[in-house]
Amino acid sequence: MQAEEAARRWLADQGVSQVGDGWVSDEKPDTSLTANQVAHSWAGDVFAEDLDAADQVRLAFGLLDLLDEYWVTCEIRFANDAEGPFPADVLWDGYRRRLEADRDAEAVTYSLWVDWFEDHATSATAFAEVLGNDIGQVVAERSEALLRRARRVLECSGPVRWPVKELTYRTATRLPALHSAVFRGLLTSFHDVYGDLEPAAALALLDQLDLPPNTQHLAALRHVLVAGHKNHHHSPGAWDDAVRSCS
Template sequence: MESGEVAAARVWLAEQGVREVPGGWVRDGAPEELLTANQVAHSYAADVFAEDLDAGERLRLAFGLLDLLDEYWVTCEIRFEDDGPDGPLPADVLWEGYRRRLEADRDAEAVTYSLWVDWFEDRTTTAAAFTAVLGRDVDRIVAGPTPDLLRRAVRVLECSGPVPWAVKEPAYRTALRLPALHPALFKGLLSSYHDVYGNLVPAGALELLHRLELPPDTRHFAALRYVLGAGHANHHRTPDAWDEAVHACS
């Protein structure tokens, strides 16, 4: 059964003359032209924020459209609105919407990609975004790890590379207390090194790396330990260091 937000988004699209059919979407008046979900998102997602509703209701409608279409572009329109002349969006509705979708037992690629490239890479939003989706809850998650909370923590840790080290290090240290989060924490450390905007402090990251409980053959573990031990903070600042590490550890 569809959630209320998805049902509302479906009704709203129907009011725009767009309906789902087997294999895609069609517009009224042009039923022979099959549209993809991506095309629908690009054509209609921005219009949600022109509706005569309060800001929270418009945002919930946008999240319903995201669930219905599963397209990253919907998250782009959410970010544009937050950063636009009518923004910011209500933070409680915004981050509750992200948290719920990070916890859901369904694909969350559009949401995690949005966090990574739109909220975490932007130094004006990264601290607030990371705190809202994980930082303020990580103690509670580690103390009482339910499946939905674990899904959220794993997904955020894995895409947290661009978050400044000072912001994410406390959450990383808390996550260490729960071995179930160690693989995701390793991916977070790895992306903190490899991402273009990745951020870490080599000594601190190396200390955390040594405390992870991982299979001995974990891919890239030895190379990451090597570059961090040599004091390298980011792959793109010293691009030859990783090749040297891989060769030395092979």
């Protein structure tokens, strides 16, 4: 909340304020702006502020809290590539905190999925920072915040290379509360365009999960893994064949 209020004050300094469900700028006070329009017009300006890099990142995350728009995460990534790298502790703590928060995190998980996990130059570091380094702590402590973060990361981790995520997946199977999320991770590892898994190892993990027998796509996923398929897009027709065989 403190970061969000700092971002609100910063926007006010730019002549932008919230009115009802929308936003207005001093330049065009009669024109209502959406949060998305505010993000596209002003989020990048955070990184031109006379602040050190860590405070710029904190301000940007506050803007994300305030606007809840994916584009803010894009500006963070752009600035990290152009001006950074940002201090890793500040950057990844920003992601971890929002993954743990009891509020919608779609903008954050989408950012991880398409900007950090699909890029093989960044996926290993990103996955380690938001979950891989902490999975032992998650399983040991089992706090709601840590479980929330783990579920969200596992479910969008399909594009992460299998050797990077396999140990985290295996550790997560020790906790029944994460079984559904591991299943979603395996499913997206098969279906995502950039998804990655090793069929035999993925099948061994799948067989350890305690899931309702009528779980949607469970039988079909087991079928394609038994057949040795690694990815939906590398084996056209395999999934449809599996669905027909399991129906």
